[in-house]
Amino acid sequence: MIKFFRRIRQQLLHENKLRKYLLYALGEIFLVVIGILIALQLNNWNESRIDRKKERQVVQNIYTELDQNLEYSQNILAEIEKRTLSATTLMEHTSREVQTITASTFDSIMIQAFLFPPYTPIKADLERVLGSEQIDLITSTELQYRLSDYKTSIDEAALYYRYAEDDFKLLILPYFMKNYPLKTLLLEYGLKVPPSRHKTLHTDLLASREFENILSVIFADSVGQLQVINANLNLIQSIKDLIENQYPSVVSRTDGQS
Numbered sequence: 001m002i003k004f005f006r007r008i009r010q011q012l013l014h015e016n017k018l019r020k021y022l023l024y025a026l027g028e029i030f031l032v033v034i035g036i037l038i039a040l041q042l043n044n045w046n047e048s049r050i051d052r053k054k055e056r057q058v059v060q061n062i063y064t065e066l067d068q069n070l071e072y073s074q075n076i077l078a079e080i081e082k083r084t085l086s087a088t089t090l091m092e093h094t095s096r097e098v099q100t101i102t103a104s105t106f107d108s109i110m111i112q113a114f115l116f117p118p119y120t121p122i123k124a125d126l127e128r129v130l131g132s133e134q135i136d137l138i139t140s141t142e143l144q145y146r147l148s149d150y151k152t153s154i155d156e157a158a159l160y161y162r163y164a165e166d167d168f169k170l171l172i173l174p175y176f177m178k179n180y181p182l183k184t185l186l187l188e189y190g191l192k193v194p195p196s197r198h199k200t201l202h203t204d205l206l207a208s209r210e211f212e213n214i215l216s217v218i219f220a221d222s223v224g225q226l227q228v229i230n231a232n233l234n235l236i237q238s239i240k241d242l243i244e245n246q247y248p249s250v251v252s253r254t255d256g257q258s
Contacts (some may be wrong), residue, residue, distance in 0.1 A: 146239045
């Protein structure tokens with residue numbers, strides 16, 4: 001092909017047809033430019049196709065992680081709700097002059113109030129995306145903002161949980177170690193241990209101001225935990241809804257894999 005064009009140029013020069021030669025040269029330049037533009041367009045199209053494939057994979061990983069966190073957060077929320085209800089029930093009894101609650105009922109409620117389930121949602125894919133250039137692959141600006149908000153929400157929940165954990169370690173656990181036979185809790189868990197010979201009347205605990213204060217700390221921490229988990233649940237659901245709306249192929253592929 002190159003020899004063919006060169007032969008035409010030489011023929012035009014040889015025949016001294018300068019005007020035709022210039023027109024031909026311009027046409028050849030035009031064809032070269034068009035060829036370059038087409039090549040660039042094809043290259044850009046190919047790179048865009050690769051980026052969109054990477055984007056779908058990134059969004060799919062995040063969607064799967066969100067799905068796991070949704071179920072996990074709902075389970076933890078249910079545990080914290082039981083803890084809050086147990087603390088509330090016991091606080092109602094601390095205000096009574098005459099106690100009608102039995103020791104066995106007291107112990108069964110105590111085990112729920114004493115539980116302190118941690119909240120550690122999965123965030124490996126989320127942090128990997130937000131901490132790298134992968135975030136630029138996501139073409140949805142709204143999704144980028146929502147993911148950043150979710151990361152902030154997880155960090156805030158972790159911070160609140162550290163405060164609640166401090167209360168548990170520094171106030172709640174030492175109180176129970178001193179005033180309540182933890183063997184009773186082990187028995188309530190269904191573990192095979194001999195009963196404790198150290199008896200603590202539940203009526204004495206319910207009449208104690210210190211016990212009431214401990215219950216108040218458990219209740220306050222549990223309410224705070226419910227708030228941060230609910231906030232995360234709302235964000236998870238809103239991000240899932242956004243992905244399902246803007247990336248339906250990702251969702252259908254994820255459902256197919258499950």
